[in-house]
Amino acid sequence: MSTDWKTEVDKCSKCGKCHTVCPVFLETGDESMVSRGRISLAEALRDKQIVYTDKLRDYVYSCKKCMRCRTVCPSGVDYEVIISALLSGVAENMGIPLLPRIIFRYILPRRILFDLMLKVSSKIQWLIPMKRRGQMRHLPLLFMGKRWIPTLAKKTALQKFRKTKKLKNPKMRVGLFTGCLINYIYVDIAEAVVDVLNRMNIEVVVPQGQLCCGTPSSTMGDFKSTKKLADVNKEVFESQKLDAIVTACATCTKAIKMDYLRTLGPSWQSMSDKIYDISEFIDKYCGDEYETKPIDEKVTYHDPCHLLWVRGISDEPRNVLKKSSDFVEMDQAGACCGGGGIFTIIHYDLTLKMLERKVASIERSGADTVATNCPGCVMQIADGFAGKNSKIKTTHSIQILQKALVDSGINKEK
Amino acid sequence: MKQETHNNKIQAKVFEELCDAIGRENVFDNIEERVCYSFDATKEKSIPDLVIRPHSTEQVSNTVSIANQHNIPICPRGAGTGLSGGSVPIKGGIALDLKNMNRIVELNARDLTVTVEPGVVTKDLQDEAAKHRLFYPPEPGSAGFSTIGGNVAECTGGMTGMKYGVTRDYVLALEIVLPDGSVINTGSKTLRSVAGYDLTRFFVGSEGTLGVLTKITLKLLPLPAKIGTVMSYFKDIDSVLNATDSIIVKNHLHPRSLEFVDKTCIGAVRGSAEETIPEEAGAFLLIDVDGNEKNVANDISRIEALCRENSALKTSIAKTDDERDALWDVRKSVSPSLFKIASMKFNDDFCVPRSKVREVLKKVYELGKTYSIQVAAFGHIGEGHIHLNVIYNDGKEMDLSVHKLVSQILKEVVLIGGTITSEHGVGDAKAEFIGLELAPHEIEIMKDLKKMFDPKGIMNPGKIFI
Ligand SMILES: Cc1cc2nc3c(=O)[nH]c(=O)nc-3n(C[C@H](O)[C@H](O)[C@H](O)COP(=O)(O)OP(=O)(O)OC[C@H]3O[C@@H](n4cnc5c(N)ncnc54)[C@H](O)[C@@H]3O)c2cc1C
Ligand code: SF4
Ligand code: SF4
Numbered sequence: 001m002s003t004d005w006k007t008e009v010d011k012c013s014k015c016g017k018c019h020t021v022c023p024v025f026l027e028t029g030d031e032s033m034v035s036r037g038r039i040s041l042a043e044a045l046r047d048k049q050i051v052y053t054d055k056l057r058d059y060v061y062s063c064k065k066c067m068r069c070r071t072v073c074p075s076g077v078d079y080e081v082i083i084s085a086l087l088s089g090v091a092e093n094m095g096i097p098l099l100p101r102i103i104f105r106y107i108l109p110r111r112i113l114f115d116l117m118l119k120v121s122s123k124i125q126w127l128i129p130m131k132r133r134g135q136m137r138h139l140p141l142l143f144m145g146k147r148w149i150p151t152l153a154k155k156t157a158l159q160k161f162r163k164t165k166k167l168k169n170p171k172m173r174v175g176l177f178t179g180c181l182i183n184y185i186y187v188d189i190a191e192a193v194v195d196v197l198n199r200m201n202i203e204v205v206v207p208q209g210q211l212c213c214g215t216p217s218s219t220m221g222d223f224k225s226t227k228k229l230a231d232v233n234k235e236v237f238e239s240q241k242l243d244a245i246v247t248a249c250a251t252c253t254k255a256i257k258m259d260y261l262r263t264l265g266p267s268w269q270s271m272s273d274k275i276y277d278i279s280e281f282i283d284k285y286c287g288d289e290y291e292t293k294p295i296d297e298k299v300t301y302h303d304p305c306h307l308l309w310v311r312g313i314s315d316e317p318r319n320v321l322k323k324s325s326d327f328v329e330m331d332q333a334g335a336c337c338g339g340g341g342i343f344t345i346i347h348y349d350l351t352l353k354m355l356e357r358k359v360a361s362i363e364r365s366g367a368d369t370v371a372t373n374c375p376g377c378v379m380q381i382a383d384g385f386a387g388k389n390s391k392i393k394t395t396h397s398i399q400i401l402q403k404a405l406v407d408s409g410i411n412k413e414k
Numbered sequence: 415m416k417q418e419t420h421n422n423k424i425q426a427k428v429f430e431e432l433c434d435a436i437g438r439e440n441v442f443d444n445i446e447e448r449v450c451y452s453f454d455a456t457k458e459k460s461i462p463d464l465v466i467r468p469h470s471t472e473q474v475s476n477t478v479s480i481a482n483q484h485n486i487p488i489c490p491r492g493a494g495t496g497l498s499g500g501s502v503p504i505k506g507g508i509a510l511d512l513k514n515m516n517r518i519v520e521l522n523a524r525d526l527t528v529t530v531e532p533g534v535v536t537k538d539l540q541d542e543a544a545k546h547r548l549f550y551p552p553e554p555g556s557a558g559f560s561t562i563g564g565n566v567a568e569c570t571g572g573m574t575g576m577k578y579g580v581t582r583d584y585v586l587a588l589e590i591v592l593p594d595g596s597v598i599n600t601g602s603k604t605l606r607s608v609a610g611y612d613l614t615r616f617f618v619g620s621e622g623t624l625g626v627l628t629k630i631t632l633k634l635l636p637l638p639a640k641i642g643t644v645m646s647y648f649k650d651i652d653s654v655l656n657a658t659d660s661i662i663v664k665n666h667l668h669p670r671s672l673e674f675v676d677k678t679c680i681g682a683v684r685g686s687a688e689e690t691i692p693e694e695a696g697a698f699l700l701i702d703v704d705g706n707e708k709n710v711a712n713d714i715s716r717i718e719a720l721c722r723e724n725s726a727l728k729t730s731i732a733k734t735d736d737e738r739d740a741l742w743d744v745r746k747s748v749s750p751s752l753f754k755i756a757s758m759k760f761n762d763d764f765c766v767p768r769s770k771v772r773e774v775l776k777k778v779y780e781l782g783k784t785y786s787i788q789v790a791a792f793g794h795i796g797e798g799h800i801h802l803n804v805i806y807n808d809g810k811e812m813d814l815s816v817h818k819l820v821s822q823i824l825k826e827v828v829l830i831g832g833t834i835t836s837e838h839g840v841g842d843a844k845a846e847f848i849g850l851e852l853a854p855h856e857i858e859i860m861k862d863l864k865k866m867f868d869p870k871g872i873m874n875p876g877k878i879f880i
Contacts, residue, residue, distance in 0.1 A: 010757045013750040014455045016495040019535075019559040029513040029533070030450075030467075031494070037450035040459075044449045049461075055446045074750035076686065 005085035006046050011077045012039045018069035018079075023336035024062055024343075027350050032059045035069040035079045042082050045089065052093035060086045061342050065219065066305030068336075071312075084218070084262075091221030109211060109228050115156065157183045157190035161206035165194070170203040172243040172285065177233075177275075179252035180212050181375035189248050189375060192402040193278055197246075199407055200286045209236040213255035214263070219341045223263070230256075230263045237271060244285075245275045248398055250304035250374035251340070253277045258310060277307055278398050279317035279373055292323045292404040299325035299400055300367035302358065302381060303334040304374035317373050317397050324404035330365035332357070339380025359384040362392060371397040423506060424463045428484050432466070435476035440467050440514075451509040454496040455556075456761065456843055462489065462509035469514050471589065471597060471628040478626060478872075479595025481508055487875050488593075490622040492532065492564030495556045497761050498841025500568065500621050504876045510626065512563050518542050519629065527586060527603055529631045532563025539632075549637040551578035553671075554837075555746045563627050569619030571763075571837030573671045573702070573745075576796035578635075580837065582618045589629035590617060593868045603631050616863075621839045622874040624867045638704035641670065642714035643732040645741045646721035647695040651676065654697045655772050657724035658795055661701070661717055662768075669717070671702040672796030673745050678805075679792045682751040687744040692727045699795070700745050748792050752803050755788065760804040760816055762844065764824065766832030768798040777826045778802060785819040787812075799836050824850055840878045848878065 018035045019025055025034035032038070041059060044050045063083050070079045157178045174197065182189045194204045210233055214226030233256065237245060247253045257275040260268045276284065299321055307313045314334075321327045338344070338354030358381060362370045370392060372378060382394040424432075424443070433441050442448070442465040452461040463486075468474045481488050487507030494501050503509050516533035523546040530539055536557040540550050554560060554572035564570070566588075571580040587601035601607055601614035617624060648654050654674055661667050675683075677696045684691050691698075699721065703713040718729050732738035752759055766774050775791060778800075782789035793800040804820060806812045824834045828850045834840075840848055848857065861879060865871075 011753060013753045014453050014457050014494070015750045016455065016493050016556065016559045017750070019493060029516070031511070032447055032450040040449055040453060041446060050445050050449060053444075053446070055444050059446055074686075074747040075753050076751075 013075045021068045068309040087221030153187040157187045167203045171201045173203045174244045175242040177247040179249035186375045189396045192398045213252045248278045250307040254306040283316035291406040297368040299369045300330045300365040302372040330361045355384045369393045436473040454494045460504045462503040467511045475595045492561030495560045497838040498843045500841040547637045548634040568839040577670045584633045587631035590625040592625045640710045641704045642710040643738045646726045646729045650696040670704045673700040674795035675792040678790035679748045756805045762802040763838045764827045765799040765836035
């Protein structure tokens with residue numbers, strides 16, 4: 001990890017403006033759970049006033065890495081540099097717990113092992129006592145969802161799209177980076193992406209060698225593992241002749257478009273420029289071309305943190321949804337849903353509070369369906385409605401477009 | 415600046431006593447938590463021995479009375495956005511974080527009053543009042559994140575001062591925990607009250623040195639229907655001052671805000687601002703007027719014309735709320751953006767009679783040149799208020815020259831008939847300068863008053879007076 005965090009912390013004016021947006025601080029009001037406080041901890045580490053302890057690890061892990069604080073910081077502090085340094089410091093000084101370490105270092109880089117592990121664990125999930133299951137949600141895929149792992153797909157997305165459907169005269173050729181959640185659980189999202197793009201006369205390749213984007217390992221400060229995964233993904237995608245790379249996962253987009261620039265260096269820039277969130281891609285390349293028959297449902301949109309606060313993407317998914325449905329806005333659409341990462345394990349109670357707020361906003365909007373652009377948020381929000389006997393459905397925005405899209409004769413060779 | 419680390423000096427027995435009285439979950443002795451409560455927006459740092467985060471007046475009272483028995487300093491803290499070191503626990507002891515006391519207890523629209531706990535964020539109160547079409551005018555740049563408790567303890571000013579005054583003008587009544595743990599109520603929830611000495615006013619601006627504010631009753635006003643905003647860039651400060659006088663003195667207009675920013679500040683925000691700032695701009699004026707729609711439109715166009723008459727380089731009138739926010743964002747980001755120039759700054763908030771601003775600014779820039787130290791100025795110029803920022807990189811020698819420069823400037827300010835601080839408070843940052851403005855006898859009276867409330871001196875020691 002670079003050392004520039006040591007100077008980056010000095011940029012913080014300690015003004016406190018990050019208080020206004022940090023989802024964790026808004027719940028707790030605790031200074032140790034917001035960037036300003038954590039920056040002071042980084043400073044104290046640098047100045048050798050404190051050392052790595054369990055407590056410090058908890059405070060570091062209590063950051064959701066949503067990066068919303070960075071969007072309001074008047075001093076231009078790149079908080080991501082600082083939190084990444086803290087995470088890797090925790091990993092280096094306190095180690096990474098054995099199980100995640102094995103997963104990150106040995107299993108994630110080997111697709112066959114990962115497939116196998118998930119199969120096995122989905123069979124044995126009943127072994128984990130019910131009470132603990134709830135608390136272990138979102139630990140890198142192994143222990144997912146309140147229904148623990150929402151049933152694993154029989155056939156992963158990668159297996160399903162082993163062969164590329166060739167189009168006669170495609171307008172473009174794009175690669176799909178599936179990401180783990182979509183590959184193993186929400187295969188229907190991948191199907192929607194491929195279907196919609198094909199119907200827009202865009203050929204979609206799903207490169208088979210692709211691996212996890214590396215977010216789970218970097219969230220725990222294991223940047224070595226992330227680098228390994230990134231190297232493989234780089235090779236896999238660079239070896240294909242692609243006009244663009246799309247993803248339907250906000251976190252994967254952040255990882256491969258933004259974080260890889262640090263992990264892999266400037267050599268990744270030209271690939272990074274070609275990476276798009278699925279709505280962003282459609283809005284940019286097909287915006288005026290496609291026809292829809294809007295579905296007869298009120299649909300609202302939840303902004304995933306990694307799309308809105310990291311990339312500033314907010315109009316594009318809404319444009320797609322406005323063409324595909326009776327779109328209604330919710331209040332606090334950009335408020336975190338609480339899902340994602342190690343945070344949900346350590347601060348399960350806070351996760352639930354954030355989720356409750358989100359669910360309430362969605363309900364107030366009067367929508368029949370909430371759409372979003374991240375399978376992690378889909379899982380979290382669906383969980384929020386699961387126990388509530390609610391009729392509100394949770395889905396990915398591409399699936400709404402899939403339903404509304406009208407074939408206009410661009411590509412009829414199905 | 416100063417950095418101190420305190421060892422955990424609270425005896426185990428006292429720690430237990432505190433935990434029993436207010437709950438273990440509200441008492442933090444780990445170094446990590448203590449580091450997070452060691453600073454404010456001056457960037458000064460001193461690690462407290464304990465952090466306590468009470469939820470009620472009773473818990474505050476228990477904490478304070480135990481601390482008093484054992485001579486442990488108490489440093490009340492709102493959001494730690496202060497600019498004079500007020501919530502930095504420079505003598506160690508307990509950092510008393512009041513952010514968990516954040517209920518709006520009662521908003522009474524017919525009485526035009528609201529009672530809140532101290533940890534309520536200023537903007538949350540304003541938003542709540544707006545739901546009733548009411549208005550809490552004081553608007554510090556930190557309104558989105560500072561607390562009402564901190565605002566009252568500092569007598570915070572802000573952007574609307576030109577028309578609506580400062581925090582003091584809105585505080586009607588207080589509930590206060592005194593150092594012996596007793597709870598008193600000052601003032602009355604009526605819009606006027608003169609029964610006895612004005613203890614409320616005495617506590618406003620007391621910087622946490624007399625007691626802990628646990629409930630605050632504030633006056634509200636009817637919400638103006640409309641706010642209009644003009645941004646006007648000028649080539650130099652002279653033109654700014656001519657325009658200001660023309661608006662207020664010659665044309666008798668009464669803006670809600672009249673904010674000035676100088677060339678160095680413009681340099682710091684240029685680029686990050688959405689607004690395109692003219693290359694040759696040496697200063698800007700940001701002006702708000704409020705009232706009914708017709709008057710606002712009228713005043714705005716008159717003010718714009720007056721700025722042009724006084725050789726404005728460019729003026730922009732906000733047409734939408736978003737445009738207004740964008741213009742104000744430029745102004746609000748000035749202070750923190752100055753850290754882009756250097757890692758340290760000394761911030762003062764002096765005020766002079768309106769007619770003396772030209773004279774004092776001339777002195778400030780001259781002195782900056784003499785000491786070869788960069789100075790930047792911005793502020794509520796309509797009221798003669800200036801945020802003086804001395805910007806520098808850390809280092810012992812530098813500290814010394816900065817100190818000399820600041821004291822020289824403040825001497826001039828007092829000589830001209832001004833005050834060394836008009837909204838951020840004295841804290842410890844300006845404690846050594848208070849003698850420039852107050853006579854020894856006056857300081858003695860103040861110290862005697864403090865002793866009466868806080869005989870053992872546990873409340874925020876080291877602040878205001880050395
Ligand atoms: C970007 C920025 C812009 C700012 N703009 C302005 C401005 O325009 N005008 C202005 O006047 N100030 C401004 N400030 C300064 C600061 O925000 C104010 O002084 C504010 O009132 C401090 O509130 P706080 O809650 O952060 O209090 P803190 O900084 O935590 O504390 C301030 C003082 O109040 C005492 N205190 C806090 N709560 C209590 C309580 N309940 N009982 C007793 N004592 C208490 C503390 O001991 C301390 O002495 C700005 C600061 C920043 C960072
Ligand atoms: S907003 Fe930026 S400068 Fe202000 S406290 Fe937070 S990180 Fe520091
Ligand atoms: S990244 Fe998100 S969770 Fe972390 S400090 Fe910033 S706003 Fe809070």
